[in-house]
Amino acid sequence: MTEHENSMIEGQVIDDSTEITIVQLCRRCAVETELVERLVAEGIIEPSRQEGDMLYFPQSCTRRTRIVLRLRSDLGVNMAGAALALELLDRIDRLQSRLSVVASPVRGRNRR
Amino acid sequence: MKYKDYYDVMGVSRDASQDEIKKAYRKLARKYHPDVSESDDAGERFKELGEAYAVLKDPEKREAYDQLGSDWQAGQEFRPPPGWQESAGFGGAAGGQREHYSDFFEDLFGGGFSSQGRAGGFRGNFQADGQDQQARILIDIGDSYHGATRSLQLQVPEIGDDGRVYNRQRTLNVKIPRGIKAGQQIRLKGQGGPGLGDGRSGDLYLEVGFRPDDHFRVEGRDVYLTLPVTPWEAGLGGKVNVPVPSGDIDLSIPANSGQGRKLRVRGKGLPGREAGDLFVILDVICPPADSEAARRIYGEMRDELGFDPRSGMRRS
Numbered sequence: 176m177t178e179h180e181n182s183m184i185e186g187q188v189i190d191d192s193t194e195i196t197i198v199q200l201c202r203r204c205a206v207e208t209e210l211v212e213r214l215v216a217e218g219i220i221e222p223s224r225q226e227g228d229m230l231y232f233p234q235s236c237t238r239r240t241r242i243v244l245r246l247r248s249d250l251g252v253n254m255a256g257a258a259l260a261l262e263l264l265d266r267i268d269r270l271q272s273r274l275s276v277v278a279s280p281v282r283g284r285n286r287r
Numbered sequence: 288m289k290y291k292d293y294y295d296v297m298g299v300s301r302d303a304s305q306d307e308i309k310k311a312y313r314k315l316a317r318k319y320h321p322d323v324s325e326s327d328d329a330g331e332r333f334k335e336l337g338e339a340y341a342v343l344k345d346p347e348k349r350e351a352y353d354q355l356g357s358d359w360q361a362g363q364e365f366r367p368p369p370g371w372q373e374s375a376g377f378g379g380a381a382g383g384q385r386e387h388y389s390d391f392f393e394d395l396f397g398g399g400f401s402s403q404g405r406a407g408g409f410r411g412n413f414q415a416d417g418q419d420q421q422a423r424i425l426i427d428i429g430d431s432y433h434g435a436t437r438s439l440q441l442q443v444p445e446i447g448d449d450g451r452v453y454n455r456q457r458t459l460n461v462k463i464p465r466g467i468k469a470g471q472q473i474r475l476k477g478q479g480g481p482g483l484g485d486g487r488s489g490d491l492y493l494e495v496g497f498r499p500d501d502h503f504r505v506e507g508r509d510v511y512l513t514l515p516v517t518p519w520e521a522g523l524g525g526k527v528n529v530p531v532p533s534g535d536i537d538l539s540i541p542a543n544s545g546q547g548r549k550l551r552v553r554g555k556g557l558p559g560r561e562a563g564d565l566f567v568i569l570d571v572i573c574p575p576a577d578s579e580a581a582r583r584i585y586g587e588m589r590d591e592l593g594f595d596p597r598s599g600m601r602r603s
Contacts, residue, residue, distance in 0.1 A: 184475055186474050186475040187474045202419060203419045203492070205418060238494065245322055249320055
């Protein structure tokens with residue numbers, strides 16, 4: 176394996192405008208296609224489009240897939256439980272980002 | 288090598304039943320799971336917990352661990368007793384994918400790959416692609432305004448010459464592109480898990496997040512700032528200087544602006560093809576009434592303004 180102690184690496188920025196195929200999704204999360212299909216059936220991830228047999232996903236699905244995998248293997252929850260946890264985590268994320276915008280005057284002042 | 292007190296890690300007594308151990312694990316796992324927990328050291332704690340549980344849930348491993356005696360202190364210098372591996376029988380632990388635990392664990396219960404397995408395993412034409420890997424990187428908001436270079440420390444499991452798995456510290460200098468926002472990922476080609484044989488290396492994906500900032504908050508590409516202003520700046524209007532990561536700006540406050548008024552400065556949010564906006568939220572701070580002059584002015588305001596902020600509150 177090569178060392179990269181001092182060289183600077185430039186990466187490629189990807190976000191939800193970047194789509195990945197089901198094959199890439201499986202590779203990035205080290206799972207079989209059957210599991211991805213179960214995640215879709217459970218409504219945890221949703222393909223952005225389909226072309227022939229090939230499903231395309233927004234890249235954020237990798238994050239959701241990984242979290243579900245971890246929750247399942249680490250906490251022993253089933254697919255539905257993981258889906259629920261993921262939904263609650265999303266809600267916490269949204270509330271926290273709203274909180275940080277609304278409540279940034281930390282002195283606890285009255286707001287209109 | 289440091290001794291690890293697995294009972295202490297799991298918060299159970301040395302004579303805890305297997306049921307109690309399982310229960311303690313479930314409880315702590317929910318608390319420290321990195322996807323769920325809010326504490327900064329959750330990842331570390333969770334890994335430690337997993338290691339402790341891997342030993343204590345397995346009656347054979349637990350018995351072997353108990354044989355070391357209870358006189359050890361966590362963190363104490365430790366060497367396995369002579370002939371440990373042979374007598375305990377954990378030497379040739381099976382290979383495959385699993386978590387890499389502490390050196391303490393590895394020395395007691397064997398590495399992920401046995402040397403025998405390795406000798407027979409990889410022939411000349413064997414190849415496999417490396418795994419894609421994921422890491423999280425926290426940057427400052429200013430880094431997105433200007434672009435930056437961040438140095439990243441990664442623990443990379445590697446198979447040593449003796450066939451066992453070691454953690455190697457690896458440093459990557461990564462370019463943080465201007466205009467990056469939370470939730471985006473930086474893909475570093477070929478920086479993931481190494482391939483075997485002629486297999487190609489996996490990619491490393493860095494998920495970007497912003498470090499909490501004392502003044503600025505980010506939503507998408509829009510940046511929010513709560514700006515303290517005086518009552519006369521808010522009331523009479525005027526220009527105030529606002530420090531923004533992209534450089535100071537002169538903000539015009541319209542006259543008769545109240546507490547909490549939101550002013551939009553177009554294009555001064557995170558840069559990009561479509562730059563975000565900067566939202567300045569006015570926070571009117573009243574001066575302390577700690578001088579004769581201040582008390583006089585507050586008195587004049589009371590007498591002349593007839594202002595009642597509670598007029599909308601009705602007793603029901």
